[in-house]
Amino acid sequence: MTEPTETExxxxxxxxxxxxxxxxxxxxxxxDPEQRTVxxxxxxxxxxxxxxxxxxxxxxxxxxRYVLDAAMRASEGKLVAxxxxxxxxxxxxxxxxxxxxxxxxxxxFGNAPAVASGVAAALRAKGRDDxxxxxxxxxxxxxxxxxxxxxxxxxxxDDVLYVCYDNEAYMNTGVQRSGATPPAARTANTKPIGExxxxxxxxxxxxxxxxxxHGIPYVATATxxxxxxxxxxxxxxxxxxxxxxxxxxxxxxLGWGAEPRDTIKLARLVKETGLFPVFEASDGEVTGVxxxxxxxxxxxxxxxxxxxxxxxxxxxxxxxxxxxQAIADRNIREYGLLGDGSEEEAGW
Amino acid sequence: MLRQTxxxxxxxxxxxxxxPEVVCAYPISPQTHIVEGLxxxxxxxxxEPCEYMMVESEFAAMSVCIGASAAGARAYxxxxxxxxxxxxxxxxxxxxxxxxIVMTVANRAIGAPINIWNDHSDAMSQRDxxxxxxxxxxxQEAVDLHVQAFRIAEQLSxxxxxxxxxxxxxxAYERIDLPTRSQVDxxxxxxxxxxxxxxxxxxxxxxxxxxxxFAEVKYLAHAKQMQALDVIPAVAEEFESAFGxxxxxxxxxxxxxxxxxxxxxxxxxxxxxxDTIDAMREEGVSIGALAIKSFRPFPLEEVRTALAGAKRVxxxxxxxxxxxxxxxxxxxxxxxxxxxxxxxxxxAGLGGRAITGPSLRRLFAEAVADRLEPLSFLxxxxxxxxxxxxxxxxxxxxxxxxxxxxxxxxxxxxxSH
Numbered sequence: 207m208t209e210p211t212e213t214e215x216x217x218x219x220x221x222x223x224x225x226x227x228x229x230x231x232x233x234x235x236x237x238d239p240e241q242r243t244v245x246x247x248x249x250x251x252x253x254x255x256x257x258x259x260x261x262x263x264x265x266x267x268x269x270x271r272y273v274l275d276a277a278m279r280a281s282e283g284k285l286v287a288x289x290x291x292x293x294x295x296x297x298x299x300x301x302x303x304x305x306x307x308x309x310x311x312x313x314x315f316g317n318a319p320a321v322a323s324g325v326a327a328a329l330r331a332k333g334r335d336d337x338x339x340x341x342x343x344x345x346x347x348x349x350x351x352x353x354x355x356x357x358x359x360x361x362x363x364d365d366v367l368y369v370c371y372d373n374e375a376y377m378n379t380g381v382q383r384s385g386a387t388p389p390a391a392r393t394a395n396t397k398p399i400g401e402x403x404x405x406x407x408x409x410x411x412x413x414x415x416x417x418x419x420h421g422i423p424y425v426a427t428a429t430x431x432x433x434x435x436x437x438x439x440x441x442x443x444x445x446x447x448x449x450x451x452x453x454x455x456x457x458x459x460l461g462w463g464a465e466p467r468d469t470i471k472l473a474r475l476v477k478e479t480g481l482f483p484v485f486e487a488s489d490g491e492v493t494g495v496x497x498x499x500x501x502x503x504x505x506x507x508x509x510x511x512x513x514x515x516x517x518x519x520x521x522x523x524x525x526x527x528x529x530x531q532a533i534a535d536r537n538i539r540e541y542g543l544l545g546d547g548s549e550e551e552a553g554w
Numbered sequence: 555m556l557r558q559t560x561x562x563x564x565x566x567x568x569x570x571x572x573x574p575e576v577v578c579a580y581p582i583s584p585q586t587h588i589v590e591g592l593x594x595x596x597x598x599x600x601x602e603p604c605e606y607m608m609v610e611s612e613f614a615a616m617s618v619c620i621g622a623s624a625a626g627a628r629a630y631x632x633x634x635x636x637x638x639x640x641x642x643x644x645x646x647x648x649x650x651x652x653x654x655i656v657m658t659v660a661n662r663a664i665g666a667p668i669n670i671w672n673d674h675s676d677a678m679s680q681r682d683x684x685x686x687x688x689x690x691x692x693x694q695e696a697v698d699l700h701v702q703a704f705r706i707a708e709q710l711s712x713x714x715x716x717x718x719x720x721x722x723x724x725x726a727y728e729r730i731d732l733p734t735r736s737q738v739d740x741x742x743x744x745x746x747x748x749x750x751x752x753x754x755x756x757x758x759x760x761x762x763x764x765x766x767x768f769a770e771v772k773y774l775a776h777a778k779q780m781q782a783l784d785v786i787p788a789v790a791e792e793f794e795s796a797f798g799x800x801x802x803x804x805x806x807x808x809x810x811x812x813x814x815x816x817x818x819x820x821x822x823x824x825x826x827x828x829d830t831i832d833a834m835r836e837e838g839v840s841i842g843a844l845a846i847k848s849f850r851p852f853p854l855e856e857v858r859t860a861l862a863g864a865k866r867v868x869x870x871x872x873x874x875x876x877x878x879x880x881x882x883x884x885x886x887x888x889x890x891x892x893x894x895x896x897x898x899x900x901x902a903g904l905g906g907r908a909i910t911g912p913s914l915r916r917l918f919a920e921a922v923a924d925r926l927e928p929l930s931f932l933x934x935x936x937x938x939x940x941x942x943x944x945x946x947x948x949x950x951x952x953x954x955x956x957x958x959x960x961x962x963x964x965x966x967x968x969x970s971h
Contacts (some may be wrong), residue, residue: 240617249929284753288621301761311624312760313647317617320609324576324629327605331575331627332620337753355617358610472797 227345243433244276249279251307253285257460258305258425259297264369265456265473266294268430270342273369273454276437278308281442287311288324290318290343290352293378294371316351318343319359320367330365338444341368345386349413353385360420363448366441370413370451379540381461385411388481389533390526391513393461398516407529417451418490424448426486430474435496439486455482462538465510475507480534483541498543504531555732561693561723562958565658565829566591568697570601571738572656572704572778575745576622576644578615582637583670584720585660589632609821611830612637616644616655623653626750628704630655634720635662638676639966642683645713649684649775652748653759654707656700657685660720661821661872662839663905667956671906672720673872675822677849678881685852686714686782688802689820693723694730698801701733701791704742709785711748717849719822721906723873733797741796779851786848804853807860809835813842815922818857820846823870823902823909825966830914839922846882857889866896868921870932872903879929903933938962 234246244250253274260267278285285545288394289312291296297306299312309332313321314453322341341359343352348370359366376382376392383393383405390404398404428436436454443450457472464472476482477496481504484496505527508514517523538544562898566588577596579589579960596606609615612633619629632642638659647904665671677687688703692758696718703714718724724742724890729831733741749759790803796955808828810816817827824845834841838924844860846853853859861867869883878884880899898921903909913933920926938959945952952958 240747286625286751286753296762299758299761301758301763303863304758304761306758309753309756310758311621311751311761312917313617313620313651314643317613318646319619320614320617321621321624323607323609323614324578324618324623325577325625328622328625328627328629329617331603331605331622332625333603354610358614361610453572510695 209221220510236374237239244279244431244437244520245272250275251283253278253306253308255307256307257303258344258421259300259328259350261460261466262427262460263469264293264297265430265458265469266344266373267297267456268469269371269436269456270294272306272433273342273440273452276440277340277367277444280441282392284337285309286290286329286337288318288322288325288339288341290341290347291300291315291378292344292347294344294357296344296378315347317355318347318352319366319368320355322368323359323362326365339366339545341366343370345370346370346384348372352389357416357420359451360417360422360451363422365403365447365449367443367450368451370453371456371463372453373456375458375461376422377461382529388530389417390510390517390530395514402525403516403523414446414451414453414485414487416537418492420449421490422449424450424488425453426451426485426512427453427455427482427484429473429477429482429484430457431470431477432484432496435484442486461513463515464510466474470511472507472510475502478502478540479504480543481507481530483537483543485541492541495541495543497545498538501538556727556729557732558727559732560587560725560727561696561718562587562725563591564693564697565630565718565724566595567657567698567732568700568738569630569734570595570782570842571733572630572701573628574604574743575600575627575658575958576605576607576619576629578609578618578629578631579649580612580615580631580633580637582612582634584662584672584724584753585634585637585658585787587633587724588658588660603847604712612641616641616648618656619655620648620651620653620931623648623747624651624751625936626745626747626752628708629653630657632658632660634660635664635676639664639682643769644685645680645685648713652711652775652778653713654704654711654745655713656703656707657713658700659715659716659776660724661717663719669905670717671720672722673871673904673906674717675904677717678873680715681850681881684712684779685850686710686779686786686848688716688722688786688848689713689846690716690718691822691824691845693718693726693728693802694799696766697730697732698793698797698799701738701741701827704788704803706782707746709789712775712778712780712782717821722822730830731799737797738760743791763894764968780852780887782848786851786906797920800848805845805849805856805860807954808843810844810860810864812840812841812863813881814840814870815842815918816861816866817843817868817870817918818846818861818862819843819870820849820882821872823872826909826911827870827914830911830918831914836909839908839918841918841922849882849885852885854889859887861886861890861895862893863875866898866921866924867919868898868900868926870900870902872900874904898926899929900926900932907933917925
């Protein structure tokens with residue numbers, strides 16, 4: 207690997223302020239090799255290797271690769287994954303092809319957390335605590351059909367890292383609403399028909415907060431726009447034992463009616479608007495938030511997505527956009543997403 | 555070692571001797587005493603290494619077993635009734651993945667109306683789930699079948715249900731010869747999984763299979779059950795020589811060889827059936843019984859051979875296939891394909907209704923005289939049925955059947971006033 211220019215000893219601990227134009231993401235090329243992402247390393251494990259059948263711009267495929275490569279690094283390659291039914295499962299294992307380079311089991315849609323618990327129990331009984339276990343699924347498999355098993359896994363504090371790749375609907379079955387679908391979003395069964403177009407403004411099902419309410423050792427949220435932050439959180443989770451939960455925001459170009467090239471942009475904007483608070487928590491208490499670098503109106507996030515087109519078309523609904531902005535504003539207040547010296551505390 | 559003990563306690567102790575590495579527990583009557591017993595053994599350090607997992611549902615219990623078994627651990631759980639149905643999706647998955655999990659089913663009715671007492675509706679509903687189903691006649695056999703079940707399951711890489719009648723067996727205290735640790739250890743070798751989640755040799759388990767290979771994969775499950783038709787009797791034979799008593803196998807005849815009338819049944823009711831047969835034999839009636847020990851795989855050849863000489867066959871079963879009648883009977887008829895004889899299906903003992911000697915005596919007398927309907931219901935109170943049917947005909951809002959029936963009888967929630 208060619209060494210970049212900024213590698214003299216004294217720069218190891220410098221506060222890096224070099225961001226890529228537009229993305230505000232730290233460019234790996236500008237970093238000391240030790241500070242680069244796992245993804246940028248030649249020795250990354252490619253746990254979810256190339257050749258799978260995810261759509262162009264799939265956020266979930268990116269998220270899974272980031273998470274599992276970081277977890278593989280943290281466990282020195284001793285990792286087992288239990289996967290819920292869903293896009294990730296389907297696009298990765300059209301047998302005899304498999305994109306998984308780790309021992310991987312898919313059982314059912316609603317039981318990935320319990321299967322992972324079973325694997326962990328077996329390893330404990332066999333005295334193989336060196337092998338770590340990851341459970342993973344989409345938002346439907348996590349917040350809806352797998353909710354009971356996940357809550358049980360949390361409550362027992364089983365030694366499993368569970369990762370939810372949240373693309374805010376049932377994409378694998380054709381974009382139906384899930385418990386994680388945001389208000390006003392169009393899905394196959396919340397079409398923009400009638401007085402209240404799109405998904406209802408409900409009470410929401412805030413899975414990270416629900417996970418925190420179980421008092422488990424570690425909970426974090428992240429987006430695929432910031433691999434440094436995501437990888438650091440995976441590493442933090444892997445340094446602990448017990449039930450851990452990471453909720454990763456993963457845009458779905460197909461389901462959202464967005465351009466594949468905008469996956470990272472949307473993942474960045476959802477954080478910058480405040481619609482998706484990026485934070486981490488230990489033992490039920492928030493210990494850190496990723497502050498917003500440049501506060502952005504929700505409209506900027508909503509407009510590139512056709513699932514919100516009914517808010518801006520011929521009959522615009524500024525009233526609904528305002529309600530969505532209110533949600534973002536509440537998150538900003540609640541989590542303190544604005545603040546001084548935000549870049550330093552962003553914890554990339 | 556002879557002991558006077560409860561069926562569930564004996565099963566718990568025996569399962570512990572089989573050294574399961576992961577035990578999942580979720581409470582449902584009447585299996586709870588079994589997993590409670592195992593909890594005590596794990597806490598006391600008698601059973602180790604073993605992870606005792608108290609999960610939040612039967613669906614999770616089976617799912618944890620799936621994960622544990624796929625990671626190479628010997629996994630066990632127990633359930634009944636609604637619990638078995640709640641794990642139905644995972645049952646098919648466990649067998650489809652070829653995971654040798656062993657589970658006790660303390661057979662119990664299925665609601666509605668909710669009912670905690672014994673019949674075979676639960677296990678029968680999962681007859682096509684790909685699990686082997688072995689039925690115990692006595693608590694001794696329940697104990698013995700668990701030892702055999704782990705052997706059979708792991709040899710074939712298929713999951714096994716050991717079915718024992720809820721309450722009738724699980725809660726009955728009787729003399730049981732419990733195996734010793736060394737006996738079980740020499741009979742049951744450590745689990746060698748055919749597939750295992752191991753970072754040293756990463757493998758993908760649970761891939762999607764399309765029309766190009768699905769039928770073949772499913773057929774393999776059938777082929778393995780057909781292999782079980784050889785494995786089950788072989789293991790039973792080996793068990794007999796090691797433990798000195800017969801237990802398990804595919805079928806067992808009782809005074810059936812020369813019998814004109816043969817009663818076919820599963821489980822604990824065979825005791826009462828055999829007593830009744832003894833009494834009728836004394837009176838010169840040519841009657842015998844055939845116990846089906848393995849309902850899945852169903853031993854078509856063995857059943858056919860055992861029944862070929864009979865003039866009539868009475869299938870007495872503790873489950874009702876609503877809309878058609880018998881379940882065991884349909885399987886028996888398949889075995890008897892092409893043979894001409896009278897066949898009677900009798901539904902008995904639903905929801906824990908006692909199957910008494912006098913009732914069986916009357917039933918068998920009717921059968922021997924060929925006065926039975928093709929499908930009949932033992933000790934059915936037709937008066938109450940007719941009354942409710944009339945009420946339905948009279949009013950579009952006749953109300954809930956169960957409550958109407960109980961109001962009429964004057965019984966509330968199973969307890970008399």
